Amino acid sequence: MPHSTTAPTLGVGMVGYAFMGAAHSQGWRTVARAFDLPLTPVMAAVCGRDPEAVAAAAGRLGWAAAETDWRALIAREDVQLVDICTPGDSHAEIAIAALEAGKHVLCEKPLANNEAEAQAMVEAARAARDRGQVAMVGFNYRRVPALAHARRLIAEGRLGSLRHLRATYLQDWGTDPAGPLVWRMRKEKAGSGALGDLGAHVVDLAQYLTGEPITGVSAQVETFIRRRPLPGDPERTGEVTVDDAALFTGRLASGALASFEVSRLAAGRKNALTIEVNGAEGSLSFDLERLNELEFHDHTLPAAEAGFRRILVTEPDHPYLEGWWPPGHGLGYEHTFTHQARDLVRAIAEGGRPAPGFAEGLQVQRVLAAVEESARNDSVFTPVPLPARDEQGE
């Protein structure tokens, strides 16, 4: 039953039903219960290659139908939005086909596994935009209320001129060398390792929070554990063809210094996306392991009473909080997908251009490509091509 029985519906078809598919499903399931929406999403169909598995997933996750061919999913009349939750190697093909078929598209990050594919997706999105379609990349962490609030504070000038940004995204599931060679460790599927999986998030957030592009990088990448047991055949090992960790410094357009570190081998750090920004008039600090908190230092206060203050980002006038609980009753990881769904549905209804669009996804891709190029070239500072005007317009 819709949030408002009079709102028209928006049929959603999702491709992929693993971790990301489950998270997106939770978003679609809850968004119209938490927020007033001009369109009511309907979970029309989910798509996967294994008929039994996808049927079970449809039942478990609450999709009305199951498909085994993504082309059939795109072709369904009850699907107006295609939500792509597959590994990065199939993003371009599915997204371009969906856009050409007149559907709106939500595509998980990273936009694509290489810049050429990402460029083609941007072009398809631009053409589709002229037909009234929307294309969005799933950088869900922009929808953590604390980070949306951080962007707002920076945009209001509360930090003054920016000097420093430092970000990490540290996990530790790769620490054990006996861990299997999953698809996220194979270049042909994942494009890259920690860099694309985790680095894409922090690069996007750096640009999102500051409103500034990254203009160049100097990088090192490393694969500490080069062979791992094959899944399902632990006696044999296969080669890890992506990075375990990447370390890079960069510059924002304003000249601020930026540093980034991502790893799957940081023992004890489970999901430590941390980001700090220092400006002439204040600083902000965030840690995804405490996602309901934002630390804010107001440097314009007298020194004797200044300090990082822990804002619980659960107040009614914090971003996205109008849909949830009283102050102090925290949200979790999955709410970012509900918020993403909210913003996307509203953009579709209003004919807007939801951020991040594909051009922003491409720009992240260019930063990641520059990281890899710098790492291949003795860490030499490698400029990142800035978006052309029409890309910016996307």
Added chain:
Amino acid sequence: MPHSTTAPTLGVGMVGYAFMGAAHSQGWRTVARAFDLPLTPVMAAVCGRDPEAVAAAAGRLGWAAAETDWRALIAREDVQLVDICTPGDSHAEIAIAALEAGKHVLCEKPLANNEAEAQAMVEAARAARDRGQVAMVGFNYRRVPALAHARRLIAEGRLGSLRHLRATYLQDWGTDPAGPLVWRMRKEKAGSGALGDLGAHVVDLAQYLTGEPITGVSAQVETFIRRRPLPGDPERTGEVTVDDAALFTGRLASGALASFEVSRLAAGRKNALTIEVNGAEGSLSFDLERLNELEFHDHTLPAAEAGFRRILVTEPDHPYLEGWWPPGHGLGYEHTFTHQARDLVRAIAEGGRPAPGFAEGLQVQRVLAAVEESARNDSVFTPVPLPARDEQGE
């Protein structure tokens, strides 16, 4: 669509649709998506007195039908479980009627506004149990994974003999004297103030975590702000007839010392349910404002390397985590209701006796009654009657 299309259904009817109703709805909506269940809950009908408002709530929260008379809700054939989310003054009447009508019951805490009502509810629940019905009180915080894990550690003896328990539940929404006289500040509706609203939770958790009843208390209660503007008529004021804060010490059955403080006027504390337990071999510490974390000190380690360790309670073998996300991807407040629904549905299917049953709710009520009695009697230590054997059996 059910989690497993072959699972039989369990029709749920909910009374009340404000804060608690919204939270319970989120639990019913998501439980079968996150967990394997032997029965699939169906959100059959919601009940409220205002026809328009309840119809809107049904649409917004996803209930298939709306009722304006709770007796009609109970009588519905498609309702097998009655979920009571109203203020405490109506709990007894609705719950007893539902049990007598052969329905399972989930009743929000506190069980009732006084001990006599709570006692009648326990008796109704006992009679119903012989007919195979289930009655549960909604102490949802037992289902915070960190607290469920804490109980497990204590039960395993990791803390040794218990010496101290200290708990607070501090909020600050009552700090401003211009805040309106809401129903939670009126004795006839709410029974008591911070004591019943917040104190019930920490009393229940103290007994749940340690597995020991509170045997007596010494208490002070206070109403700092005695008159407040009437809602809808801010020119006039009315009397606050409940406490703003309560402070009490007590004993656990083992002789451990316990302290409790609850308040609505603790500026800056938004939802600070904190609880620490010290034993001869270890200690635990928790803060609901960081609900994905549990601090554990293992006192059996060498002193030079011992310390409170911050366990992110998001690992696959932590309680309830099998249904959710990878390590470090935190949960929120509302997940406690999903977990509560899981445990309740399983108990109904298996003919079990879900904890906390009504007798446990009554026991909490007795502690709160002893707090009020002690506060009236110059804080003298006031014993809490322990449950009779058959109550314990409930």
Added chain:
Amino acid sequence: MPHSTTAPTLGVGMVGYAFMGAAHSQGWRTVARAFDLPLTPVMAAVCGRDPEAVAAAAGRLGWAAAETDWRALIAREDVQLVDICTPGDSHAEIAIAALEAGKHVLCEKPLANNEAEAQAMVEAARAARDRGQVAMVGFNYRRVPALAHARRLIAEGRLGSLRHLRATYLQDWGTDPAGPLVWRMRKEKAGSGALGDLGAHVVDLAQYLTGEPITGVSAQVETFIRRRPLPGDPERTGEVTVDDAALFTGRLASGALASFEVSRLAAGRKNALTIEVNGAEGSLSFDLERLNELEFHDHTLPAAEAGFRRILVTEPDHPYLEGWWPPGHGLGYEHTFTHQARDLVRAIAEGGRPAPGFAEGLQVQRVLAAVEESARNDSVFTPVPLPARDEQGE
């Protein structure tokens, strides 16, 4: 060599040279190096009963001479100030004799082991004051810069009307039952256990920070481990005749609620003197284990940007910081004794009345006596006699 070679000297004689004696020595040794003083303290002589041990202590701690009879120490011409660092059972006798001999006195807390002795000391101090002598109690934690700053903020009204104060002082050195029966566990030496040792500090701080006396208490005390091995004869055990822990609630004169807990058996808490004060316009929170920090919540800020802020109390205009290092270069426990020495020396030079005077020490004693009385009387709320006018004047 004195700080200023032209400043006259102040001869100090110290009784006792164990833990407190070593800490006071560090204060006397460093105070004229860190602060401008009108009198330069000279470490004239230290006193203890064992001739060899006291001579060694004199050498190690830097005292110019050693005495084995405290009466001889008091009689020395080069001693103008007697610093009493012995257990509480000898405080009254030494302090009264020193005052009668015309010496200034610094006496470690608690002032005495019972109220009668404390009362006699107050009278001696009052008589001595008329002769220009100074008497001070060693509540050194008042001189933690963060706590001195907290008092300042409260006195300036930054917290508005006070509602709550909660304080703990938790240690864990008593956790192990095999720990020996030291003098701090014997009533005849120590007066009481955690209550006098730790409780005296938090009671004093509660009154110091708020500027309000405690008007009554309701208490429980407990001795968890009743027999312990004798020091030097671990085969035999002796009786613990003091409390391990005390738990009490109280009221401040303004009506604010206060809670206190002290223990030597809180596993993992090493020196956890925590104190939080909530008012209508703000809150403060402190933990001695992080003594360079003060948490301040300004409730007058908009809710969306309010939160507890961590002030590093190391700025030049924080109390006592003019003598030390640049911002962020933290101080330690022992600095409280240097600060105490500074304030005492200045008071002597200026003929002032250093706080806390003996009357304040007596008032703390009365609170502790009321705690013990309440604990004996089923925790009944027990008023604390307020100071007479002339005591207040001390």
Added chain:
Amino acid sequence: MPHSTTAPTLGVGMVGYAFMGAAHSQGWRTVARAFDLPLTPVMAAVCGRDPEAVAAAAGRLGWAAAETDWRALIAREDVQLVDICTPGDSHAEIAIAALEAGKHVLCEKPLANNEAEAQAMVEAARAARDRGQVAMVGFNYRRVPALAHARRLIAEGRLGSLRHLRATYLQDWGTDPAGPLVWRMRKEKAGSGALGDLGAHVVDLAQYLTGEPITGVSAQVETFIRRRPLPGDPERTGEVTVDDAALFTGRLASGALASFEVSRLAAGRKNALTIEVNGAEGSLSFDLERLNELEFHDHTLPAAEAGFRRILVTEPDHPYLEGWWPPGHGLGYEHTFTHQARDLVRAIAEGGRPAPGFAEGLQVQRVLAAVEESARNDSVFTPVPLPARDEQGE
């Protein structure tokens, strides 16, 4: 009076009496009171150019005599150890002269303002060593107990193979553009800015903690504020000729990735020397703003009970703690200088070779030089020459 009246003395002569001089004085003043020493330091003389100011400093800091020519100080018969606390431009000249005059030397970091000077100092130290003299660099943070304990844990293999090290040293005193052009902002005095001042510390600590040299770096440096008011003439401005901030990545000899960031413009960070090390079996994390704490994650524990644990490094068997207070009674910044004095005095007495020797100081200098070279060369990865065998021997 010495700690042990029978211990021979060690005459100390100090050059410079500003911030570092005051800190070293506190070390010399207290070391024999806290620790058993084979030699008792005597604060013989302090040296500075301004006769009045140095005389005042001698009085204030407790030095027996004052000199205005460092050559005269070195020549004094009562000086056996020369302690150099001047800006880096005079280190080489004073240190070499002192060593050639047969004196032991303690030299503040950075060892020198350029590699050539540092190399000459190493040679002088090597020659002096053959004559039984000792030369040590003042990297005082090695003597923070938590960091000494961290080194011990790593050396014991508790972290397994190292993967990552990340370190920052962030201050904010340069944030305000109206701040004056102090000597630390002029290349001819200070050599470099944040890099030499703060970077030297984190580079030394990275090598100290891991026991591995840094083999190469990729760097950016920046001067955000290029002109500042002249001290004493605020109407006019002068050029800032050193960096405000430096950002570099590197490799340890084992292949572990390392990142470093130092800044004087990180608003709100007062003295944030943070360092984290991740290995295959555990991780450590430290923050100088909470210098009594070390966070340790033991990755060999079951995941459900693992987490970063906060060790209060105040136990009797933690490094340096035998001289101080009971557990939980924290130390401060200045204690590092007392510990440094302890280790140096013992090395002199025992004819040992105290770490860090001048060769270690040179190696830090080489890393800093490589940072500057990389920054000049588009951040290209720049190898750091490893110490020759005989340098290692120093």
